[in-house]
Amino acid sequence: xxxxxxxxxxxxxxxxxxxxxxxxxxxxxxxxxxxxxxxxxxxxxxxxxxxxxxxxxxxxxxxxxxxxxxxxxxxxxxxxxxxxxxxxxxxxxxxxxxxxxxxxxxxxxxxxxxxxxxxxxxxxxxxxxxxxxxxxxxxxxxxxxxxxxxxxxxxxxxxxxxxxxxxxxxxxxxxxxxxxxxxxxxxxxxxxxxxxxxxxxxxxxxxxxxxxxxxxxxxxxxxxxxxxxxxxxxxxxxxxxxxxxxxxx
Amino acid sequence: xxxxxxxxxxxxxxxxxxxxxxxxxxxxxxxxxxxxxxxxxxxxxxxxxxxxxxxxxxxxxxxxxxxxxxxxxxxxxxxxxxxxxxxxxxxxxxxxxxxxxxxxxxxxxxxxxxxxxxxxxxxxxxxxxxxxxxxxxxxxxxxxxxxxxxxxxxxxxxxxxxxxxxxxxxxxxxxxxxxxxxxxxxxxxxxxxxxxxxxxxxxxxxxxxxxxxxxxxxxxxxxxxxxxxxxxxxxxxxxxxxxxxxxxxxxxxxxxxxxxxxxxxxxxxxxxxxxxxxxxxx
Numbered sequence: 001x002x003x004x005x006x007x008x009x010x011x012x013x014x015x016x017x018x019x020x021x022x023x024x025x026x027x028x029x030x031x032x033x034x035x036x037x038x039x040x041x042x043x044x045x046x047x048x049x050x051x052x053x054x055x056x057x058x059x060x061x062x063x064x065x066x067x068x069x070x071x072x073x074x075x076x077x078x079x080x081x082x083x084x085x086x087x088x089x090x091x092x093x094x095x096x097x098x099x100x101x102x103x104x105x106x107x108x109x110x111x112x113x114x115x116x117x118x119x120x121x122x123x124x125x126x127x128x129x130x131x132x133x134x135x136x137x138x139x140x141x142x143x144x145x146x147x148x149x150x151x152x153x154x155x156x157x158x159x160x161x162x163x164x165x166x167x168x169x170x171x172x173x174x175x176x177x178x179x180x181x182x183x184x185x186x187x188x189x190x191x192x193x194x195x196x197x198x199x200x201x202x203x204x205x206x207x208x209x210x211x212x213x214x215x216x217x218x219x220x221x222x223x224x225x226x227x228x229x230x231x232x233x234x235x236x237x238x239x240x241x242x243x244x245x246x247x248x249x
Numbered sequence: 250x251x252x253x254x255x256x257x258x259x260x261x262x263x264x265x266x267x268x269x270x271x272x273x274x275x276x277x278x279x280x281x282x283x284x285x286x287x288x289x290x291x292x293x294x295x296x297x298x299x300x301x302x303x304x305x306x307x308x309x310x311x312x313x314x315x316x317x318x319x320x321x322x323x324x325x326x327x328x329x330x331x332x333x334x335x336x337x338x339x340x341x342x343x344x345x346x347x348x349x350x351x352x353x354x355x356x357x358x359x360x361x362x363x364x365x366x367x368x369x370x371x372x373x374x375x376x377x378x379x380x381x382x383x384x385x386x387x388x389x390x391x392x393x394x395x396x397x398x399x400x401x402x403x404x405x406x407x408x409x410x411x412x413x414x415x416x417x418x419x420x421x422x423x424x425x426x427x428x429x430x431x432x433x434x435x436x437x438x439x440x441x442x443x444x445x446x447x448x449x450x451x452x453x454x455x456x457x458x459x460x461x462x463x464x465x466x467x468x469x470x471x472x473x474x475x476x477x478x479x480x481x482x483x484x485x486x487x488x489x490x491x492x493x494x495x496x497x498x499x500x501x502x503x504x505x506x507x508x509x510x511x512x513x514x515x516x517x518x519x520x521x522x523x524x525x526x527x528x529x530x531x
Contacts, residue, residue, distance in 0.1 A: 048405055077407040088402035091393075102406045105309075 001026050002047055002158065002192070006056035008214075009042055016042050018214035019056065024158075029184055029191040031201045031222075033236070034211035035245075040194040041085075043211075044160050047192065048080065049073040078106055081151030081159040081189075085166060087143040089135040089150070095122070096131040099149045106154060121149040124186065125179055141172035145179065152183055159184075161193040165200045177203045198237050202226060210236065212245075297411070297489055301419055304412035311417065318421035321386075322484070323429060326379050330433050333378050337370060338362065338437030342444040346451070355451060360459030362441045367464055371434040372426075372472045373520050376479030379429060380512040384487035387418055388508035391491025392501040400492070415488045419481060426480030427473040434472070471527045478523060479516050486512040 004022040016039035024030045034040050045051040058065045089098050099118045122128045125145040165173040184191050209219040218233050235243030257266045349355045394400050403410045445451045490508040494500045
């Protein structure tokens with residue numbers, strides 16, 4: 001279980017997170033929504049230990065991550081899988097090599113065992129036939145699927161997604177959403193998704209938190225968020241121009 | 250919103266504008282800001298250098314990455330090294346012979362070319378040519394990895410990005426440059442022999458005897474020591490520029506150019522200092 005307690009973070013003079021209290025329950029899909037530049041990705045960077053809070057604490061498995069040494073962070077990160085916004089596949093490697101990479105780095109498994117696991121993970125995302133392809137020749141949707149296969153290669157306890165459906169067409173978006181649901185169901189992992197795609201969020205989320213002006217304005221089960229009367233959340237969900245949001249266009 | 254002030258063109262106009270708008274009052278502030286940027290950069294360079302050397306000797310040892318870099322920096326630079334060595338050896342011999350003939354000392358040419366190549370031109374030209382090819386490629390590759398979040402992906406997968414990306418390149422650069430310098434020197438001497446003996450008709454025996462008279466093993470080792478330093482410098486500059494790339498494709502382009510320019514300047518500066526340190530005055 002990952003928990004933020006009173007976490008604040010500022011860059012320069014700009015307050016990105018302000019006393020954020022947020023919990024990511026084990027084995028559930030939590031989606032953090034908010035406008036572009038609201039600081040959603042900063043939450044993921046705190047979970048991975050790339051950033052340290054100015055104030056407050058990030059608890060990972062009940063431990064205060066502020067006291068982790070770089071070595072302890074490396075050990076913790078082995079329990080995480082991460083799908084980056086632009087997939088971040090290694091372009092010097094093939095699809096197979098990308099998915100095999102964490103297994104080669106962190107396990108003592110034989111070539112045959114690794115090949116078997118990669119095959120299974122690629123089957124899970126429907127890309128068995130593309131395993132020898134270069135990543136440069138893949139479409140945006142395929143890249144996301146390879147990145148997902150790589151993120152779950154080590155059977156992590158927590159998988160983090162940074163805008164998994166951004167820049168994808170509606171059909172591929174549905175495919176990725178289905179994959180997120182299916183792989184979560186199959187693995188039972190904790191999924192933490194950062195998104196501003198409301199339709200996709202309601203399809204996959206068990207719990208939704210919304211970030212606005214550095215603060216969490218709602219943190220509730222998906223159904224409750226859908227029926228909220230909060231004008232700020234309502235405006236964001238419905239994408240309306242009038243309301244409490246500052247809209248410049 | 251007030252319009253952007255128009256900057257005066259030309260040196261004199263700028264000078265008067267400088268006085269008129271009391272811009273000189275901002276001078277200490279600007280110096281301070283630049284100083285902070287330089288201090289920050291120096292700190293980053295020092296930390297990256299220490300970290301990349303420290304993790305080089307820690308497991309896991311990824312031998313495949315080391316051999317890949319040796320192949321990239323060494324084997325793929327072979328053509329440029331062969332061409333450079335041949336051209337420099339031939340040109341140097343031709344020009345020197347023309348000058349030495351005026352003093353009836355043309356038989357010294359083999360020895361002088363060998364000495365200059367072993368101590369100075371071999372490592373320097375080898376370093377500069379490989380810098381042009383390798384430092385830019387390293388900066389572009391690591392810079393592209395930085396802007397496309399591949400380095401973050403490595404860290405997110407618990408892989409030490411410095412150990413994975415930088416240490417093998419530094420090791421390979423420092424190890425392979427002396428070998429490349431030796432090859433360059435050999436080709437240069439071959440070209441020198443062909444021009445001096447076969448083209449200009451000098452005596453082959455004198456050519457070789459002057460080499461053994463003028464060149465000592467220490468001279469060769471001085472050149473090789475320089476090339477170890479150049480190999481380390483050019484790979485480190487490429488890695489540093491790539492690792493701290495910011496700002497997308499434009500940032501990658503800038504890092505690539507800067508890597509070559511900074512690498513070349515540092516190689517020449519360090520050549521002078523290493524040379525003066527090792528110089529044996531008669």
